Amino acid sequence: MSVDTLPKARQRYRWREARIALLFVLPCLLLFIAFRFGPAVAGGVLSFTDYTIGADTNWIGLENLRRLNEDPLFWRALRTTLTIALLAVPLSILMSLGMALLVRRAFRGSKLFRSIFFLPVITSLVLAGIVFTWIFSEGGPWTSVMGWLGFADRAWLSDTTLVIPAIVIVAVWGRFGFGMLILLARLQDVPRELEEAALADGAGAWQRFRYIILPELKPALFFLAVIETTFSFQIFDTVYVMTGGGPANSSYVLVYQLYDQAFRYFDFGYASAIGLALFVMTFIVAMIQRLTLGRER
Amino acid sequence: MTSAALGAVMLASACGGDDGGGANTGSAEPGEVEGSVTMWTYPVIADETEHRNFWDDTIAAFGEEYPNVDVEVEIFPWADRDQALSTAIAGNSAPDVVYMIPDQLPGYARNIEPIDGYLDDDAKADYLPNAIEAVTIDGEMTAAPILASAVTLTCNKEVFDDVGQSEYPETWDDLREMAPEFKDAGYDMFAYSGDVSQTLNLTFYPLLWQAGGDVFNDDGSEVTFNSEAGVEALTFLQEMVDGGYVSEDMLTSNPPVEQTKLAQGEVACEWHSEGKNLVEFWGEENTVILPPLTNAEQIAYGTVGSLAMLSSADDKDAAGAWISFVTEAERAAEYDEASGFLPVKESTGSLYEGDPLLGEAEKYVDLTTVGPLTEEAREVMGVLAPEIQAVLIGEKEPQQALDDAAAAAEAVVR
Numbered sequence: 001m002s003v004d005t006l007p008k009a010r011q012r013y014r015w016r017e018a019r020i021a022l023l024f025v026l027p028c029l030l031l032f033i034a035f036r037f038g039p040a041v042a043g044g045v046l047s048f049t050d051y052t053i054g055a056d057t058n059w060i061g062l063e064n065l066r067r068l069n070e071d072p073l074f075w076r077a078l079r080t081t082l083t084i085a086l087l088a089v090p091l092s093i094l095m096s097l098g099m100a101l102l103v104r105r106a107f108r109g110s111k112l113f114r115s116i117f118f119l120p121v122i123t124s125l126v127l128a129g130i131v132f133t134w135i136f137s138e139g140g141p142w143t144s145v146m147g148w149l150g151f152a153d154r155a156w157l158s159d160t161t162l163v164i165p166a167i168v169i170v171a172v173w174g175r176f177g178f179g180m181l182i183l184l185a186r187l188q189d190v191p192r193e194l195e196e197a198a199l200a201d202g203a204g205a206w207q208r209f210r211y212i213i214l215p216e217l218k219p220a221l222f223f224l225a226v227i228e229t230t231f232s233f234q235i236f237d238t239v240y241v242m243t244g245g246g247p248a249n250s251s252y253v254l255v256y257q258l259y260d261q262a263f264r265y266f267d268f269g270y271a272s273a274i275g276l277a278l279f280v281m282t283f284i285v286a287m288i289q290r291l292t293l294g295r296e297r
Numbered sequence: 298m299t300s301a302a303l304g305a306v307m308l309a310s311a312c313g314g315d316d317g318g319g320a321n322t323g324s325a326e327p328g329e330v331e332g333s334v335t336m337w338t339y340p341v342i343a344d345e346t347e348h349r350n351f352w353d354d355t356i357a358a359f360g361e362e363y364p365n366v367d368v369e370v371e372i373f374p375w376a377d378r379d380q381a382l383s384t385a386i387a388g389n390s391a392p393d394v395v396y397m398i399p400d401q402l403p404g405y406a407r408n409i410e411p412i413d414g415y416l417d418d419d420a421k422a423d424y425l426p427n428a429i430e431a432v433t434i435d436g437e438m439t440a441a442p443i444l445a446s447a448v449t450l451t452c453n454k455e456v457f458d459d460v461g462q463s464e465y466p467e468t469w470d471d472l473r474e475m476a477p478e479f480k481d482a483g484y485d486m487f488a489y490s491g492d493v494s495q496t497l498n499l500t501f502y503p504l505l506w507q508a509g510g511d512v513f514n515d516d517g518s519e520v521t522f523n524s525e526a527g528v529e530a531l532t533f534l535q536e537m538v539d540g541g542y543v544s545e546d547m548l549t550s551n552p553p554v555e556q557t558k559l560a561q562g563e564v565a566c567e568w569h570s571e572g573k574n575l576v577e578f579w580g581e582e583n584t585v586i587l588p589p590l591t592n593a594e595q596i597a598y599g600t601v602g603s604l605a606m607l608s609s610a611d612d613k614d615a616a617g618a619w620i621s622f623v624t625e626a627e628r629a630a631e632y633d634e635a636s637g638f639l640p641v642k643e644s645t646g647s648l649y650e651g652d653p654l655l656g657e658a659e660k661y662v663d664l665t666t667v668g669p670l671t672e673e674a675r676e677v678m679g680v681l682a683p684e685i686q687a688v689l690i691g692e693k694e695p696q697q698a699l700d701d702a703a704a705a706a707e708a709v710v711r
């Protein structure tokens with residue numbers, strides 16, 4: 001074998017390997033293009049049209065975006081969505097982290113606890129929303145407990161101020177199990193000898209967490225921050241079931257407005273513009289998170 | 298609509314067959330009509346088996362007259378029916394015929410084949426005027442009515458007996474006068490379903506109409522609900538809520554009906570659902586159907602259920618023949634009786650004479666309206682309903698709330 005033929009043979013081998021890999025990935029890639037990427041691009045294009053059912057579609061340029069800018073309901077829905085995200089994302093991550101640390105070590109029943117904590121993730125949020133509607137209703141358990149604790153005995157979902165915390169509670173309840181699982185997996189990779197060495201050197205629990213565990217968790221926390229932010233921006237089902245966007249639009253979120261415009265008023269062009277705004281917003285926040293949380297990865 | 302306008306509508310309806318683009322089945326013999334028809338409908342008859350049997354029998358009877366037409370009737374849940382239908386239309390998989398109420402018709406008008414040309418003149422002339430009016434957009438019948446309802450005032454006799462009140466309210470002033478007495482006895486005077494998912498046709502609009510106002514001006518080019526009448530209606534509602542005379546459990550949310558004070562017999566009256574729906578909670582002997590409330594006007598909401606043909610239907614003659622067959626007076630009356638709705642044909646006369654519930658409701662059909670028939674009606678409700686909620690929870694005053702809603706509606710109606 002000559003010196004020249006070796007790299008060529010290797011290249012051919014690599015190319016063959018790549019083709020086989022592509023063959024395996026292809027079905028998934030096609031599905032992704034058909035059901036994710038394609039509709040996303042189509043939605044982006046629709047946002048520059050006046051598309052509605054059964055009528056001619058016209059290219060209207062930036063008209064829908066101009067309308068968004070002048071729509072007070074859009075700005076209100078945006079504020080509400082951001083408020084929910086600002087409350088739910090840190091709370092969900094903190095809750096996930098706390099639970100992951102609690103069930104990290106094996107103890108009697110730890111697997112049971114992990115399963116129980118994960119249960120809300122696989123529970124339908126629509127069903128959970130119905131149950132939570134009752135829990136937060138006038139005379140419901142939550143309202144009663146708040147009454148015993150000296151707070152006003154009023155239905156949270158009928159109060160323009162308390163309705164957002166109620167939705168955040170349900171959102172965090174439904175998500176922390178997923179975050180716990182991600183962090184738990186990462187925690188398994190934290191070298192035990194490092195912690196033991198720190199312990200031998202007299203490091204306290206906080207110091208071990210701050211200087212050993214937290215740096216190891218950073219990639220997972222970045223991932224969670226992005227996922228939870230996206231989830232919070234897309235919140236809809238619990239709001240739809242629990243409040244219908246009320247009272248007086250105080251829990252009306254962006255995806256709810258998108259849904260209304262598309263499926264109640266059939267204004268698909270405007271609904272797509274809301275979707276586009278949501279995408280841009282999510283993208284910007286993810287980039288900011290990447291520049292801050294993700295930079296030391 | 299004035300009688301002159303109604304006359305024009307009737308004339309347009311009668312002439313529809315001649316200029317309907319050649320799709321009129323009037324000249325075709327039943328044996329010559331061919332094709333297949335798919336119809337989507339919803340649980341108009343609550344009992345699924347009974348409903349299915351009705352359509353199977355109707356399809357069989359139709360098949361005898363039209364042997365070359367295949368009909369399939371699919372019954373879907375009420376929930377999310379617009380999403381399913383709009384998606385089907387967008388995906389070119391829409392049915393040929395679909396059950397619709399007037400509230401839906403303007404939104405789908407572009408996708409609907411006018412039905413005038415497929416109904417014979419006698420059938421059209423037999424319709425009650427308000428039934429024709431309810432499905433007519435731009436002078437054309439968009440659908441063939443098959444049933445009607447009258448959602449008037451319903452009161453709980455047991456509550457009235459317990460309070461010792463022998464008279465039922467007829468006007469807003471009656472409600473105002475009676476309310477403190479009912480409150481003292483531990484009852485709410487009425488329930489108001491203020492959840493934004495609830496159509497205002499059943500909740501606020503009856504008050505607006507009773508005050509002499511309307512949602513839109515005559516040509517639908519601007520909203521008028523923030524008129525003096527609108528403020529009077531919302532002020533009345535606010536006054537009753539602030540007085541503690543209205544059930545709080547339904548003001549901003551829509552709990553399952555069995556969990557409400559209304560179903561639990563703690564409320565005297567309501568006007569947002571048909572009285573027959575309360576029988577299972579109150580008992581037939583306690584469910585009293587009353588005329589619509591009166592203020593400046595005496596008026597209530599009533600729907601008209603109809604069958605519309607979508608313009609995407611491949612076999613329009615067959616679909617038209619099916620709609621004509623199903624909405625024929627005798628067959629429609631069978632459907633109305635089975636479903637507990639009211640007839641829409643003059644020739645049917647009274648279907649429920651002597652019936653304490655439907656017999657009473659039947660008397661007031663003439664005092665009902667189906668609500669605004671403009672494409673923007675639903676979106677206007679979308680901006681108005683939260684503002685009404687804001688008043689009910691004490692965040693805004695009626696005039697401010699209605700003006701804010703009107704300002705938001707401007708962008709919708711333009």
